[in-house]
Amino acid sequence: MKIVVATTVGGLDDTVSLVFGRCPTFTVVNVEGKKIKNSSVIRNQYAGAMGGAGIQAAQLVVNQGAKAVIAGNYGPNASMVFNQAGVEIVSAQGISVRDAVKKYLEGELPPITAATMPMFGGMGMGVGRRRGGGGRMGMGFMQQAPTPPPIMPPMPQVPKGQELQMLETQIKTFEQQLDQIKKRLEELRK
Numbered sequence: 001m002k003i004v005v006a007t008t009v010g011g012l013d014d015t016v017s018l019v020f021g022r023c024p025t026f027t028v029v030n031v032e033g034k035k036i037k038n039s040s041v042i043r044n045q046y047a048g049a050m051g052g053a054g055i056q057a058a059q060l061v062v063n064q065g066a067k068a069v070i071a072g073n074y075g076p077n078a079s080m081v082f083n084q085a086g087v088e089i090v091s092a093q094g095i096s097v098r099d100a101v102k103k104y105l106e107g108e109l110p111p112i113t114a115a116t117m118p119m120f121g122g123m124g125m126g127v128g129r130r131r132g133g134g135g136r137m138g139m140g141f142m143q144q145a146p147t148p149p150p151i152m153p154p155m156p157q158v159p160k161g162q163e164l165q166m167l168e169t170q171i172k173t174f175e176q177q178l179d180q181i182k183k184r185l186e187e188l189r190k
Contacts (some may be wrong), residue, residue, distance in 0.1 A: 003104065004061045005097045006071035010041030011099040018072035021054030022047045029095050036098065050180065052080035057126045062087060070100045080133070083113065108160045157168055 006017035010025040017023035024047050029039045042064070043161040046056040053151035054074070061069050066134035068088040082089050103109045 001031045001067045002065050003031060003068045003101050004064055004066040005029060005100060006044075006069070006098060007041070007042050012036070012095050012101075013098065016070055016072060016095060016097060016100050017093045018093060020069070020071035020074045020078050021057045023057075023071065026057075026061065026064075028066075029097065029101050032102065034102075036101060052077075055081055058082055058085075068104060070097075070104060070109070073183075089113070093159065106142065149170075 005027045006023035007014040007025045007027045008023065010027050012027065012029070014027065023044055026042050026044055027039055028042060030037045030077055042060075044060070046053045046060065049056060050189045056078045056080040058069075062081065062085040066087050068090055069082060070090045070092050072091065072093040074082075074089060074091070079089055089101075090104050090109050091112055092109055095103070099108070100109065122179055124175075
């Protein structure tokens with residue numbers, strides 16, 4: 001059985017990432033019975049995506065043949081992909097990959113069925129090429145009616161240090177996205 005864990009650096013001694021879709025790496029843990037046999041690390045090529053990171057990262061995990069996925073928090077799009085694929089979603093924070101897998105195998109980390117983060121419309125800005133628009137950049141999110149947020153369970157309380165780490169990660173992501181937007185603006189002005 002394969003269990004995929006969202007991680008920062010990767011490996012059994014790394015800590016479970018607070019976020020799923022934008023974590024830098026995934027640690028793929030192969031388990032037989034209730035014992036870890038081996039693990040490998042794959043890069044999350046969608047961590048810096050302008051939009052759709054959760055869906056694309058979830059599909060990457062599904063393609064690995066995972067029976068379960070472990071991360072701190074999941075957005076609604078990623079959880080939808082996992083639910084449709086029959087992959088168990090497990091939430092864990094502040095523990096090592098090894099401990100999270102062991103606790104999952106012992107039934108101490110039960111699967112969840114819903115997202116743990118509200119829908120923000122993704123971390124991306126929704127900027128993409130418009131078909132038939134002569135190559136101009138489209139701002140698709142401005143052309144669609146807003147989708148009302150789903151009714152979500154209350155956010156779990158996160159320890160201050162973990163929340164700080166999560167917010168710092170979000171700032172870095174926003175800064176990267178802003179740099180990409182500035183670069184594109186300069187290209188368009190030429």
